[in-house]
Amino acid sequence: xxxxxxxxxxxxxxxxxxPKLAKxxxxxxxxxxxxxxxxxxYLNQRYTIPDxxxxxxxxxxxxxxxxxxxxxxxxxxLTKDATLExxxxxxxxxxxxxxxxxLFYHNAAGVPFxxxxxxxxxxxxxxLYEDIAAEEKARATYQWIINMSDDPxxxxxxxxxxxxxxxHAQRFREAVEILKEExxxxxxx
Amino acid sequence: xxxxxKQYEPYVSPFDPCPPIRVKTYVTAPNQYxxxxxxxxxxxxxxxxxxxxxxxxxxxxxxxxxYEMKTKGDGQ
Amino acid sequence: xxxxxxxxxxxxxxxxxxxFALVDLTLYLDTHPTDYQAIQQFNQxxxxxxxxxxxxxxxxxxxxxxxxxxxxxxxxxxDSPWPWQV
Numbered sequence: 211x212x213x214x215x216x217x218x219x220x221x222x223x224x225x226x227x228x229p230k231l232a233k234x235x236x237x238x239x240x241x242x243x244x245x246x247x248x249x250x251x252y253l254n255q256r257y258t259i260p261d262x263x264x265x266x267x268x269x270x271x272x273x274x275x276x277x278x279x280x281x282x283x284x285x286x287x288l289t290k291d292a293t294l295e296x297x298x299x300x301x302x303x304x305x306x307x308x309x310x311x312x313l314f315y316h317n318a319a320g321v322p323f324x325x326x327x328x329x330x331x332x333x334x335x336x337x338l339y340e341d342i343a344a345e346e347k348a349r350a351t352y353q354w355i356i357n358m359s360d361d362p363x364x365x366x367x368x369x370x371x372x373x374x375x376x377x378h379a380q381r382f383r384e385a386v387e388i389l390k391e392e393x394x395x396x397x398x399x
Numbered sequence: 400x401x402x403x404x405k406q407y408e409p410y411v412s413p414f415d416p417c418p419p420i421r422v423k424t425y426v427t428a429p430n431q432y433x434x435x436x437x438x439x440x441x442x443x444x445x446x447x448x449x450x451x452x453x454x455x456x457x458x459x460x461x462x463x464x465x466y467e468m469k470t471k472g473d474g475q
Numbered sequence: 476x477x478x479x480x481x482x483x484x485x486x487x488x489x490x491x492x493x494x495f496a497l498v499d500l501t502l503y504l505d506t507h508p509t510d511y512q513a514i515q516q517f518n519q520x521x522x523x524x525x526x527x528x529x530x531x532x533x534x535x536x537x538x539x540x541x542x543x544x545x546x547x548x549x550x551x552x553x554d555s556p557w558p559w560q561v
Contacts, residue, residue: 213539213540213541213543214539214540215538215539216537216538216539216555216557216558217487217490217491217538217558218491218558218559219491219494219495219498220491220495221484221487221488221491263505263506265505266502266505266506269498269501269502269505270502273498273502279558279559282559283558283559286559287559377499377502378502381502381503381505381506384506384507385506388506
């Protein structure tokens with residue numbers, strides 16, 4: 211089971227009321243390489259992966275849920291007091307008529323989240339390579355969002371999240387090496 | 400000097416409609432080089448580790464956007 | 476709801492710093508299960524986070540529920556602001 215902790219993993223700050231940035235950030239909420247997709251991918255693959263890396267998938271999947279909460283916090287803060295004029299100007303008018311200021315699992319272009327963003331092939335190497343690719347894609351997405359953002363406080367949080375993608379990719383690479391490893395196995399000749 | 404930023408120069412056609420971007424940059428993050436992490440690598444102090452997003456110095460690879468570059472001047 | 480004081484953020488960040496190291500060490504140990512030194516560091520930090528959690532909760536209420544924290548009367552889980560609000 212999971213136990214919620216009433217705190218963010220990292221202190222999120224946003225310095226300007228700029229709902230346009232929320233529109234970009236929602237990509238990492240309900241987009242193909244976002245934090246929801248990441249959490250669901252790893253927490254689903256872990257059932258059918260060798261025992262040696264089940265812990266890693268569980269723990270990274272759990273950390274992704276913490277990242278999802280950070281992104282949600284950023285989006286929430288950027289939109290909570292935005293006027294209708296600001297929302298319109300930010301291109302969030304279509305979002306508003308369907309959801310008001312509620313968050314929703316869709317990408318920056320408004321496409322709703324779909325399970326087809328993630329895969330579970332049941333082949334351990336295949337799944338881990340998908341995970342490595344997912345982390346690198348998320349890292350790149352954070353770069354493009356940072357490039358579009360002029361909010362230094364927001365970028366500070368995004369830099370943290372981008373750095374975590376690097377670490378996760380590193381651990382998944384190590385997991386591949388563990389599954390390739392011969393040394394712990396008894397040899398029968 | 401080693402950098403995790405690499406560059407290439409895309410082909411420029413006289414018929415390209417936009418002014419050319421002559422140099423493109425991409426990132427090769429530290430995880431591309433470390434391999435299986437060896438034990439006892441240097442760490443950041445706890446508070447700094449939180450701010451940087453990694454406990455181990457070797458993986459630290461900050462990324463700044465163009466708006467921040469203007470004020471900070473950190474090379475990408 | 477009352478705004479939290481400046482000290483809330485400071486204590487929270489201390490806890491976040493220790494917890495972050497524990498998260499990063501957890502992922503490391505998932506792929507390096509025989510690194511004795513890292514496990515020692517992990518256990519020391521786990522001890523430290525236990526103290527910090529206690530300190531934070533005595534000031535600002537429960538961090539976890541389902542019985543992982545105690546409650547005052549009346550039920551105080553919802554009393555302090557939520558992470559996305561502060």
